[in-house]
Amino acid sequence: xxxxxxxxxxxxxxFAITLEDLDRQRVQIEEGFVQTRIVFTNKRGKVVKxxxxxxxKNSKNSLVVFAHKSERGSLLVKExxxxxxxxxxxxxxxxxxPIQRLVGDSSIGDILELRFGHYYEISxxxxxxxxxxxxxxxxxxxxxxxxxxxxxxxxxxxxxFSGKMLKTIFYxxxxxxxxxxxxxxxxxxxxxxxxxxxxxxxxxxSKLFKKRNIKNLYQLSKKYVK
Amino acid sequence: xxxxxxxxxxxxxxxxxxxxKIYMFGLYNxxxxxxxxxxxxxxxxxxxxxxDNGFAFIEAIGSLDYDKDEKETxxxxxxEVYYDQYFLHxxxxxxxxxxxxxxxxxxxxxxxxxxSFSGNMEDINDRVLDNKPLDGVSFVINDITNEETSQYVAxxxxxxxxxxxxxxxxxxxxxxxxxxxxxxxxxIFIFNNNQGHPAIAAAISKTISDKIxxxxxxxxxxxxxxxxxxxxxxxxNVNEKLLLGLEGITLTxxxxxxxxxxxxxxxxxxxxxxINYYKNLTSQKYISMYSRYKWDDTSLTFSxxxxxxxxxxxxxxxxxxxxxxxxxxxxxxHFQGRENTExxxxxxxxxxxxxxxxxxxxxx
Numbered sequence: 001x002x003x004x005x006x007x008x009x010x011x012x013x014x015f016a017i018t019l020e021d022l023d024r025q026r027v028q029i030e031e032g033f034v035q036t037r038i039v040f041t042n043k044r045g046k047v048v049k050x051x052x053x054x055x056x057k058n059s060k061n062s063l064v065v066f067a068h069k070s071e072r073g074s075l076l077v078k079e080x081x082x083x084x085x086x087x088x089x090x091x092x093x094x095x096x097x098p099i100q101r102l103v104g105d106s107s108i109g110d111i112l113e114l115r116f117g118h119y120y121e122i123s124x125x126x127x128x129x130x131x132x133x134x135x136x137x138x139x140x141x142x143x144x145x146x147x148x149x150x151x152x153x154x155x156x157x158x159x160x161f162s163g164k165m166l167k168t169i170f171y172x173x174x175x176x177x178x179x180x181x182x183x184x185x186x187x188x189x190x191x192x193x194x195x196x197x198x199x200x201x202x203x204x205x206s207k208l209f210k211k212r213n214i215k216n217l218y219q220l221s222k223k224y225v226k
Numbered sequence: 227x228x229x230x231x232x233x234x235x236x237x238x239x240x241x242x243x244x245x246x247k248i249y250m251f252g253l254y255n256x257x258x259x260x261x262x263x264x265x266x267x268x269x270x271x272x273x274x275x276x277x278d279n280g281f282a283f284i285e286a287i288g289s290l291d292y293d294k295d296e297k298e299t300x301x302x303x304x305x306e307v308y309y310d311q312y313f314l315h316x317x318x319x320x321x322x323x324x325x326x327x328x329x330x331x332x333x334x335x336x337x338x339x340x341x342s343f344s345g346n347m348e349d350i351n352d353r354v355l356d357n358k359p360l361d362g363v364s365f366v367i368n369d370i371t372n373e374e375t376s377q378y379v380a381x382x383x384x385x386x387x388x389x390x391x392x393x394x395x396x397x398x399x400x401x402x403x404x405x406x407x408x409x410x411x412x413x414i415f416i417f418n419n420n421q422g423h424p425a426i427a428a429a430i431s432k433t434i435s436d437k438i439x440x441x442x443x444x445x446x447x448x449x450x451x452x453x454x455x456x457x458x459x460x461x462x463n464v465n466e467k468l469l470l471g472l473e474g475i476t477l478t479x480x481x482x483x484x485x486x487x488x489x490x491x492x493x494x495x496x497x498x499x500x501i502n503y504y505k506n507l508t509s510q511k512y513i514s515m516y517s518r519y520k521w522d523d524t525s526l527t528f529s530x531x532x533x534x535x536x537x538x539x540x541x542x543x544x545x546x547x548x549x550x551x552x553x554x555x556x557x558x559x560h561f562q563g564r565e566n567t568e569x570x571x572x573x574x575x576x577x578x579x580x581x582x583x584x585x586x587x588x589x590x
Contacts, residue, residue, distance in 0.1 A: 070550045072589045073247065080369070080376040081408050088587045089249065089553050091326075205278040206316035210368075211376070213310070216283050218589075219246045219273035 017151055019116035019132070025153050026171070026180040029056055032201035033224060035067075042190035051197075053225045059118055061209040065221050073218055079211050086214050093214040120144060141166070153180060200226070247271040248588040255581055263293045269305075280311040305359050321364040327382065360384040362398075377405035409433040424448045437463045459514070468519050475512040511535065523548040531569075538563025538570045555583035 027034075034054040041047050051067040060081050066074040066088075073088025076096070084093040116132060119139045124131040132144040142163075147155040153171040160166055170184040174195060181196040204224055207213055213220070253265040267289040274282040285306040291299045308323030362384020369377060382400040400417040415427040427445035434440055442458040459473030516529035527544040544557040560578045563570025 073587055080406075082376055082406050082411075083408075088589070089585050205312075207279070207281070207310075207312055207319075212366075213281075215271075216273045216281055216310075220275055220281060223275055 017130075017148070019120060019122065022146065022153050023115050023117045027177075027196050027199060028179075029199050029201055031057055031204060033199065033226065034196060035198040035225075036194055037197050038192055038194050040190060040192045053221070055204055055208055055221060055224055057204055057206065057209050059115060061206075063208050063217060063221060065218060065225060075214060075217050077209060077211055077214060077217065079209055082211070084211050084214065086217075091215050093211050114141075116144070116146070137161070244590070245270050245272055246590050250586045250588070252584045253581060255579060263291070265292070266290045276309075276311075279313070279316075280309065282309045283307070317368055319366050319368065321366070324359045324361045325364075327360050327384070360398075375405050375407045377403075379403050419447055421449070439463075467521055469517065471514075471516045471518075473514040475514065477510045477512070533563075533568045536563060536567040536570070538567035540569045551586060553585045553587075555581075555585075557581040557583065 032055075034056065036052045036054060038050045038052065039047060040050075049068075050071070053065040053067050055063040055065070060078065062078045064076040066072065066076075071088065075086045077084050077086075077093070083096040085096050086093045119135055120132040121135060122130055123133040123143075128148040130146040130148070132146060134142050141158045142161040143159040145157040145159070146153065147157075155171065156169045157165055158167045158169070166187065168186040170186070171180045172182040172184060173180055174182050183194040185192040185194070202224070208217060208220055208224065247270065249267075249269040249271075251265075251267040251269070253267075255263045255265075267287060269285060269287045271285045272283070276282055283306060284304065286302065286304045288302045289300065291301070304324070306323075306325050308321050308325045310319060310321045312319040362382060364380055364382045366378050366380040380402040382398070382402065384398055398418060400415060402413060402415050404413040405411065409432065411429075411431045413429045415429075417425055417427075419425045425445060425447040427443060429441075429443040431439065431441045439461040440458075441460070442456065444454065444456040444458075447453040447455075454476070456476045457473060459471060461469060461471045463469055511534040512531060513534060514529065514531045516527065518525055518527045520526075524545070524547045527542070527546075529542045529544075531540045533539070539562045541560045541562070542557065544555060546553065546555050548554075558578065558580050561569045
């Protein structure tokens with residue numbers, strides 16, 4: 001009986017923080033508009049600044065509109081977890097393969113959408129470090145190592161299915177912000193800082209999240225990007 | 227009249243703010259006999275957000291074609307104009323008008339409209355705007371059973387070439403059922419072919435691991451002989467920069483698109499002329515290989531296609547670079563083979579060609 005109580009007490013300790021609790025520490029928009037600004041600095045010190053307008057229907061349907069001058073007209077649409085990209089000059093959508101999700105701009109959208117509670121479970125806890133495991137092989141990252149500071153999200157290391165560490169994310173807040181709205185990514189190529197400039201929960205029509213409408217989406221999104 | 231349309235298009239593109247996008251294309255072509263030709267195309271697009279459930283889209287093209295030995299010609303067409311409306315919480319939608327339909331699943335080719343494209347894996351044709359528009363109606367039922375996959379059933383009814391003398395032959399009806407998941411997409415098509423016979427096609431695209439993609443389309447035409455055609459291939463992502471691809475192609479004698487492609491080699495007035503000349507010339511089997519290497523804003527593509535019947539080959543090299551506002555493509559096509567083979571020379575047919583292609587995207 002004593003052993004059983006110990007096990008229960010230990011279990012309560014392990015799951016004192018749930019993954020849903022961690023998700024709630026971040027700015028969350030189930031449906032609506034989010035504007036993000038990305039500043040990328042490569043190893044040689046070159047700085048690139050970009051702005052992305054994100055329209056989100058739910059975790060499976062979203063649209064990223066590339067707002068920077070050199071990328072205008074480019075879109076990333078996620079329809080039922082299938083990711084497609086269309087560059088400004090092309091008229092066709094190209095599927096983003098799992099390996100491509102790990103690099104470039106698409107990986108940033110993927111990380112912003114990364115919700116621990118939906119796709120991961122806690123496999124182990126070591127003090128303030130949580131070891132997460134993907135619930136299925138559809139997730140981009142197989143394992144995640146989450147670092148906490150006083151039960152608050154501080155840092156996460158993202159690993160591929162082959163066990164390679166792909167990125168490190170630092171979770172931060174902007175001045176006067178109640179929720180985490182600043183992400184600092186560190187990878188082999190350099191450092192990216194993503195800040196959420198603006199967000200507005202609102203109802204969005206499903207026509208914005210259809211791959212078949214991709215050539216119209218840039219124009220259709222204008223009405224909702226504010 | 228055509229010149230007036232072109233001028234109106236250019237004027238409206240540059241000065242009228244309601245236009246959403248303008249694409250500008252320049253193309254320069256020179257063969258071994260130093261025959262030179264150049265082409266300038268300007269495409270404008272406009273989407274009208276009618277209401278939360280519907281939108282209208284129009285795309286018009288103006289072109290100016292200059293050939294050293296011929297007169298300068300200009301042209302203007304409305305390539306796409308359609309209205310799209312959703313009903314019942316986006317469960318149904320109907321699209322009416324003129325639009326581009328390709329139904330392609332493989333990278334280099336598609337069986338439903340086979341060989342109507344030049345076969346380059348990069349979508350240079352898409353941007354040169356050679357694809358034929360279709361006039362018709364599509365009725366689509368979206369996401370019919372569950373929320374885990376994107377799927378729909380569509381019925382398309384259209385005329386595939388409005389300039390054809392005998393429109394009845396080109397009235398097409400196509401039932402499409404598609405489903406796609408993150409690593410797999412599947413489709414079935416039931417339709418009538420160019421000769422009016424029923425035909426069925428099935429397509430699958432599957433990611434076997436993070437690095438290997440497999441595509442296959444098989445088509446069966448219900449003719450007296452019962453004809454099967456197929457395109458199957460695989461791609462291997464060596465790393466995030468390098469892609470390798472291999473495809474095998476099997477054609478039937480009546481497959482659509484051969485006529486369109488043959489017209490690029492020699493001018494034929496009718497389908498019968500083409501069939502009589504080409505029936506023993508083109509192969510029923512082809513093999514294609516390609517590779518693409520991308521770094522920063524540049525990509526380099528090599529593609530190779532062999533006619534297994536007459537051993538003629540086509541080799542393409544294409545380099546693409548994107549600057550801040552301008553994108554440049556340089557493509558060289560080299561043809562090898564004996565006289566009167568598909569990729570060899572036919573009469574005065576050139577043995578190589580160089581294309582220089584530049585596009586500029588302007589957005590309102």
